[in-house]
Structure formats: C-alpha cells, structure tokens
Amino acid sequence: MKRLFIKTLGCQMNEYDTFKIYNMLNITHNLQLTNNTNNANILILNTCSIRNKSQEKAFSEILKWKQIKNINKNIIIIITGCLAVQEGNILHKKFPFINIIVGPQTIHKIPELLNRVILDYNNKNLFIDLLFSKKEKFNYIPLQEKNISNYISISEGCNRYCTYCIVPYTRGKEIHREFNNIMTEILILSKRKIKEIILLGQNVNNYNGTINNIYKANLSLIIYYINEIKHIKRIKFITSHPSSLSNKIIQLFSKINKLNNNLHLPIQSGSNKILNLMKRGYKEEDYKKKILTLKKIRKNITISTDIIVGFPEETHQDFLHTINVIHNIKFDKSYSFLYSKRLNTTASKKKDNINLFEKKERLNIIQTLLNKYTSIISKQMIKNTYNTLYLGKSKNNKYIETKTENNRIIKIINNTNKIKNTIKIMIIKSKNNLLKGKKLIQ
Ligand code: SF4
Structure with missing residues (x-):
C-alpha cells in the first residue's frame, strides 16, 4: 500500500x-x-x-x-x-x-x-x-464524513474583488453548487454520526444556486432544509460578507435555534476611508447596525472578525477608528494581520506608505485589545453550562475536547471510555483563553 x-x-x-x-x-x-x-x-x-x-x-x-x-x-x-x-x-x-x-x-x-x-x-x-472549471469539481468529489462536525462547500470563488484580495484571481469567479447536490451530501452525512454542518464559501451569504437547474435557491433555503434534519444539531456558515448579510439572513437567528451562537463577520477596518479604498462596499456604521440587530435577536451571540492593519494610506486617525469599533463590538476570538501586497490586486499598485515598525506597533495594539475582549468573554463563560459537541481526545488521552454553541473549544478531563457525541458541561476555568470544563451528569 x-x-x-x-x-x-x-x-x-x-x-x-x-x-x-x-x-x-x-x-x-x-x-x-x-x-x-x-x-x-x-x-x-x-x-x-x-x-x-x-x-x-x-x-x-x-x-x-x-x-x-x-x-x-x-x-x-x-x-x-x-x-x-x-x-x-x-x-x-x-x-x-x-x-x-x-x-x-x-x-x-x-x-x-x-x-x-x-x-x-x-x-x-x-x-x-489550472483551469477554473464550472461546477465540475462539486460533481466529482466523493462523500465522506470527517468527524462530528463537517464542512460542506456550497459555493466557491468570489466576485467582489476587494482591492487587497487575491482570492478572485486564484479561486475564480463565484460558482454555486446545485441545491440537490448539497442536500444529498448533508442527508447522507446526517445518517452517520455528523451533528454539525458548516456551510462553506468565500461569500456564503451570496449563495445563488438552483434546484434541478430550474428554481432559485439561496442560503436561507439551505438552512431551513438542514433545520428539518433531526440528527443535525448545529448549523454554521462561513465566510460572511457584511454587505451580503441581509436582514433575512440575520432574522434566521431568531427562527432557527440550530444556528450557532457565533458569527464570523470580517470587518477589516473601522475607518470608512479605508473600507472605501478596500472596496468593501459597506460603512463602519452599516456593520455596527447589523450586529446590533443580530444581538437584539440573539442576546448572547458572539462575533468574531478579521482585521487588516496598515493598509496603504491608513493614518493614525483611521487606526483609531478600528480601535473604536473593537471597543464597540467587543469581538470574540478574532484574526488580525499586517497588510500584505498581493500580486495583480488593485491595492498592490498603491504605495505601501506605512513603515513596517509602525504597522507592527499597530498590530500589537489591535491584538492586545482583541485578546482582552476574548478574555472577558472567556471569564463570562465560567460557571455557565453548555451543550457541547464531542470533537476528539487530546494526544496524551488525558482530555477530551468539545465545542460550545459559540464556537469555543473546551477541555475536559477524560475519565470515561463511553463518550457521547453531545456532552453537557460547565466551564470551570479559563487560562490564556483556554477553557476547561467538567462534564455534567445528563
Ligand atoms: S476579501 Fe472576501 S469578499 Fe473580498 S474579494 Fe476576497 S474573498 Fe471576496
């Protein structure tokens, strides 16, 4: 072999x-x-x-x-x-x-x-x-489950052409997988041990597929259908684009309990000038408004994000706007990066006018702040109980790892051979944002 x-x-x-x-x-x-x-x-x-x-x-x-x-x-x-x-x-x-x-x-x-x-x-x-095939890729890929939580690709590529991003050039324009093809894969997986479906796409909110090549299908329809599958306990979708996150999708969080209690929504910058230069298609206030609506519907939902630091022409004032938006939204576990020039993108033609020292200093401030809000959320989770999904055992077999509804990984001492797929736990400790919990008797 x-x-x-x-x-x-x-x-x-x-x-x-x-x-x-x-x-x-x-x-x-x-x-x-x-x-x-x-x-x-x-x-x-x-x-x-x-x-x-x-x-x-x-x-x-x-x-x-x-x-x-x-x-x-x-x-x-x-x-x-x-x-x-x-x-x-x-x-x-x-x-x-x-x-x-x-x-x-x-x-x-x-x-x-x-x-x-x-x-x-x-x-x-x-x-x-290296061709950009149409939907061919989706048709040829065999089905198989990974573990209790499974990714399902519903679309690929992107039409937005944010000025810093190489994805539209490397993954091509958006292609949307056929609705029946997606649902067949999910139904088969649901008959195995899968409990969580994570719908994947570069801009998943924009899903615009067809049913039998006749009727239109969107992300909400996929979510409604998955919601009807008894064995699937959780649904998540990534990555969302703030402009394409419609009110209809936001309202799903009030109707579909299975939707995860965390939304990853990349803001990239808190400055409208920079968002415009990035061609993101929304303003900082639009972003905040959507989060406010979402939090009214789901009080405890956590928001994670992506932030780019040091985009060309980002002034200290622009940077402060990003700091303000972090204070305002209080993001959970998020990602932040130094701006990096990518071949053929519109932004690559701009002068990268911020020196590396300054960029690194800004990144350091952003990461410290993001970490602070993640810690606050971690501490708020202590003594609370969660229905978690079993992910697997740690390498040394000492712990089992589970995942909460708000996408946090919890370590629990492994003291049994009989492990269920869903485990009720209480968070007992948080150290450097690593959460430890104990199993509750169900
Ligand atoms: S950042 Fe996201 S939305 Fe923008 S072009 Fe890249 S993949 Fe598309």
Whole structure:
C-alpha cells in the first residue's frame, strides 16, 4: 500500500479540499495516510497565497521536499491550492521536480493525473491543470464524513474583488453548487454520526444556486432544509460578507435555534476611508447596525472578525477608528494581520506608505485589545453550562475536547471510555483563553 503525506496551509476551504483529496485518493489509489514525509510515496502540498507569509511558508516547504526528492527520485510531488494558480508555470520553472500542479477548482483531476505520472516511469513530466472549471469539481468529489462536525462547500470563488484580495484571481469567479447536490451530501452525512454542518464559501451569504437547474435557491433555503434534519444539531456558515448579510439572513437567528451562537463577520477596518479604498462596499456604521440587530435577536451571540492593519494610506486617525469599533463590538476570538501586497490586486499598485515598525506597533495594539475582549468573554463563560459537541481526545488521552454553541473549544478531563457525541458541561476555568470544563451528569 502506498503512503500519502498531505500538508495544508491556509483557510477552512483548503482544509475541506485536503479532506476531499484524501478521500478521492483513498478510493481510487487505496493510499494510506502518513505524517512522515520520509516514508511517503506521494507528497501533496495544499497552498495558500492570501498573504506573503503563507506564500513563503509554501516555498520553504517545497524546498524541504526538494531534499527528499534528491534522495528518493520516485517520490511524487503534487502542489495545489491558491499559490499553484498564482504562480502556475513559474512554480514549475523554480521547482522542476514537481510532478503535478492543479488549482483548487481542479483537485478532482488529481487521481487521473496521478495515474499519468505513475505510467510515466521516468517520472520527469509535469502535469498541470489550472483551469477554473464550472461546477465540475462539486460533481466529482466523493462523500465522506470527517468527524462530528463537517464542512460542506456550497459555493466557491468570489466576485467582489476587494482591492487587497487575491482570492478572485486564484479561486475564480463565484460558482454555486446545485441545491440537490448539497442536500444529498448533508442527508447522507446526517445518517452517520455528523451533528454539525458548516456551510462553506468565500461569500456564503451570496449563495445563488438552483434546484434541478430550474428554481432559485439561496442560503436561507439551505438552512431551513438542514433545520428539518433531526440528527443535525448545529448549523454554521462561513465566510460572511457584511454587505451580503441581509436582514433575512440575520432574522434566521431568531427562527432557527440550530444556528450557532457565533458569527464570523470580517470587518477589516473601522475607518470608512479605508473600507472605501478596500472596496468593501459597506460603512463602519452599516456593520455596527447589523450586529446590533443580530444581538437584539440573539442576546448572547458572539462575533468574531478579521482585521487588516496598515493598509496603504491608513493614518493614525483611521487606526483609531478600528480601535473604536473593537471597543464597540467587543469581538470574540478574532484574526488580525499586517497588510500584505498581493500580486495583480488593485491595492498592490498603491504605495505601501506605512513603515513596517509602525504597522507592527499597530498590530500589537489591535491584538492586545482583541485578546482582552476574548478574555472577558472567556471569564463570562465560567460557571455557565453548555451543550457541547464531542470533537476528539487530546494526544496524551488525558482530555477530551468539545465545542460550545459559540464556537469555543473546551477541555475536559477524560475519565470515561463511553463518550457521547453531545456532552453537557460547565466551564470551570479559563487560562490564556483556554477553557476547561467538567462534564455534567445528563
Ligand atoms: S469578499 Fe473580498 S476579501 Fe472576501 S474573498 Fe471576496 S474579494 Fe476576497
């Protein structure tokens, strides 16, 4: 049996793709997963190019794999993900030892390309497929559950072209998966042990699919249908765009109890000038208004976000607006990054006029503040009880990990062999935002 090593960089969409790649290859090539590159026959790197750092990580991994290929000439190296599309043939010129390069939209072609590499005994040819296929990818991917919580891709790509973002260039324009195709996958998963469905898309609120290629279907319809499936206890959707988060979707939080008690809604900046330069399509006050409506409907809902610091032309005043919005919304576990120039994007043509020292200082302030509000929420959770979903055991078997309705991971001492999929717990401790809980008798 051949052994496969897969490394994933980047977002949940990449995680989802990696899982699907493994499932496909398991069926077509009966491969066994290994976490050791030295005893693998096939190495796959699922790359990300959203920021310079992620790109550098991918390059450094490929360089490590070059050493492995020098020792083992028969090893097959496959590169996929956004960097594969961004760099394309350049990637091959830089690293001629790569065997297959495919974009995120053509991962379903990996088994066929792998056969061609295997038949190519000299192992010299490169097989490359970077097309933006239509809905083909969705049709070819086999079904399989990951664990109790499963990602389901409902759309891919993005039409918004925020000025800093490379995604529309690497994942292409939005494609929407057929409604019946999505529901079939969810229904099959619900008959297994799946309890949580996480609907995935770059701009999931914009889902605009069809039923039998005739009737229109939107995100609300998918959520209503999942809500009717008895075994599915939780529904989450990521990533939302503030402009596409309609009042209709917000109102779902009052009607559908299964919707998670956390919404990830990237604000990126608190300054209207910067939001405009980013071409985000909303103002800071629109964002706050939507959150206010949501919090009226779901008092305890937590909001997480993404923030970019040091976008070109961001003044100290603009930065203070971002600080203010953090104080106002009191975000839970959020992500913040230094602005990173991405190839071909509109913002890359702008002068990056803030020095690195200043950018890092601003990032530090933002992260300290985000951390402070996360800590406050952690402390508020102590002594409260939650219905959590079992995720798995810790490596040393000492703890089990569960997930609350508001998306927090809780560690509980593992003192039983009989573990249920849903566990009622009480939070007892919070240290550096790591929450510990105890199991309550159900
Ligand atoms: S909405 Fe903007 S940031 Fe998000 S994927 Fe699309 S272009 Fe990128």
